[in-house]
Amino acid sequence: MPWDRNQMAARAAEELEDGMYVNLGIGIPTLVANYVGDKDITLQSENGMLGMGPFPFEGEEDPDLINAGKQTITELSRTSYFDSATSFGMIRGGKIAAAILGAMEVSEEGDLANWMIPGKLVKGMGGAMDLVAGVGRVIVVMDHTNKAGESKVLRACTLPLTGKAVVDRIITNLGVLDVVPGGLRIVQLADGVTEEELRAATEATIVA
Amino acid sequence: MKKVYATADAALDGLLHDGMFIAAGGFGLCGIPELLIDALVRSGVKDLTIASNNCGVDGFGLGKLLDTRQIRKMISSYVGENAEFMRQYLSGELELEFNPQGTLAERMRAGGAGIPGFYTKTGVGTVIAEGKEVKTFDGQDYILERGIVADLSIVKAWKADDTGNLVFRKTARNFNPPAAMCGRVCVAEVEEIVPRGSLDPDLIHLPGIYVHRIIQGSHEKRIEQRTTRKKETA
Numbered sequence: 474m475p476w477d478r479n480q481m482a483a484r485a486a487e488e489l490e491d492g493m494y495v496n497l498g499i500g501i502p503t504l505v506a507n508y509v510g511d512k513d514i515t516l517q518s519e520n521g522m523l524g525m526g527p528f529p530f531e532g533e534e535d536p537d538l539i540n541a542g543k544q545t546i547t548e549l550s551r552t553s554y555f556d557s558a559t560s561f562g563m564i565r566g567g568k569i570a571a572a573i574l575g576a577m578e579v580s581e582e583g584d585l586a587n588w589m590i591p592g593k594l595v596k597g598m599g600g601a602m603d604l605v606a607g608v609g610r611v612i613v614v615m616d617h618t619n620k621a622g623e624s625k626v627l628r629a630c631t632l633p634l635t636g637k638a639v640v641d642r643i644i645t646n647l648g649v650l651d652v653v654p655g656g657l658r659i660v661q662l663a664d665g666v667t668e669e670e671l672r673a674a675t676e677a678t679i680v681a
Numbered sequence: 682m683k684k685v686y687a688t689a690d691a692a693l694d695g696l697l698h699d700g701m702f703i704a705a706g707g708f709g710l711c712g713i714p715e716l717l718i719d720a721l722v723r724s725g726v727k728d729l730t731i732a733s734n735n736c737g738v739d740g741f742g743l744g745k746l747l748d749t750r751q752i753r754k755m756i757s758s759y760v761g762e763n764a765e766f767m768r769q770y771l772s773g774e775l776e777l778e779f780n781p782q783g784t785l786a787e788r789m790r791a792g793g794a795g796i797p798g799f800y801t802k803t804g805v806g807t808v809i810a811e812g813k814e815v816k817t818f819d820g821q822d823y824i825l826e827r828g829i830v831a832d833l834s835i836v837k838a839w840k841a842d843d844t845g846n847l848v849f850r851k852t853a854r855n856f857n858p859p860a861a862m863c864g865r866v867c868v869a870e871v872e873e874i875v876p877r878g879s880l881d882p883d884l885i886h887l888p889g890i891y892v893h894r895i896i897q898g899s900h901e902k903r904i905e906q907r908t909t910r911k912k913e914t915a
């Protein structure tokens with residue numbers, strides 16, 4: 474059985490170490506927060522907050538307190554607030570240890586496409602381009618194939634890029650791959666997934 | 682110099698002209714200058730270029746200025762929440778310049794700080810880099826981005842004193858300080874104007890030197906994505 478969304482998030486949470494400042498993207502990456510356990514992780518929200526807490530209880534929503542996905546959230550005892558220029562200063566300046574992001578396509582050279590589909594989806598990159606250019610480590614969490622069954626792990630991205638040669642590790646429903654010289658290296662197979670199945674679902678070059 | 686004005690309309694009087702460039706604070710609908718946006722709608726000023734991270738939603742925030750066709754061009758990082766925006770953009774009525782979010786914030790900060798351009802890694806190797814100077818520092822490529830100086834900044838803060846010192850609340854700070862900095866004139870709307878001396882000088886988020894006019898008013902503060910969790914029952 475390939476991993477489901479929660480299993481992928483749990484696997485991504487294993488990437489995080491005590492003391493890290495981390496930025497989580499929208500979608501499956503948001504679920505990673507549920508699996509950090511006892512680790513001392515500080516979540517950054519790029520609209521100007523370090524120390525993001527869980528969703529508020531019903532009736533306690535504060536319109537002045539949202540995350541980068543515009544969802545109402547809460548603060549923690551460690552929380553600090555700052556403006557957007559300061560927020561991206563810490564992102565661009567390499568102070569954020571890791572970003573866990575979703576993707577439409579990833580290439581074997583670590584190129585990432587996750588912000589637009591020409592003619593179809595024109596929403597904008599938000600903070601994704603700054604994050605992938607600036608943070609210490611970029612981890613992509615996504616399904617290995619799209620709804621049509623085509624590989625999202627490609628030799629070269631077909632969609633406009635969010636960043637060039639920026640991805641370090643790819644976690645999909647089929648397993649974990651690292652971007653290394655010459656292509657991708659299989660780090661781990663999802664439970665019950667064979668190497669043949671993963672290779673068949675991957676267009677990118679897999680190196681030994 | 683008296684900075685406090687009675688209404689948003691009075692605070693914008695004499696500052697507006699067609700074709701002008703406005704920088705607006707806010708992230709999504711959080712910390713947006715609602716009252717000044719409404720006053721811009723009433724003024725009828727048009728052909729606006731607006732630098733703002735987002736463009737509101739249909740019928741609220743900067744979305745109101747889309748409905749009245751007062752915006753010619755947006756400089757934004759994300760505009761996904763607005764059907765009228767998409768319609769005007771796809772039909773060619775509205776111009777759009779996408780900026781990565783951090784690049785937009787830094788363009789505002791830099792413009793306000795007298796820095797006409799800066800180099801950043803953000804966008805290298807993407808469409809954002811097209812037509813921009815690339816410079817290599819220590820073996821790594823960076824692109825040149827320009828500082829923004831706007832004709833007018835409109836921002837929202839929590840509290841102000843009558844000298845324009847501003848304090849923001851939680852994540853409603855967001856783009857407001859850099860947007861305020863980059864305007865030749867900045868008008869701020871706040872929830873409360875407090876007596877001079879009652880704000881702790883060590884805890885001012887934006888010094889009054891950046892703020893030229895202030896109004897106080899009540900805000901709707903609409904929530905874009907209301908997310909909650911259930912209280913666990915024992």
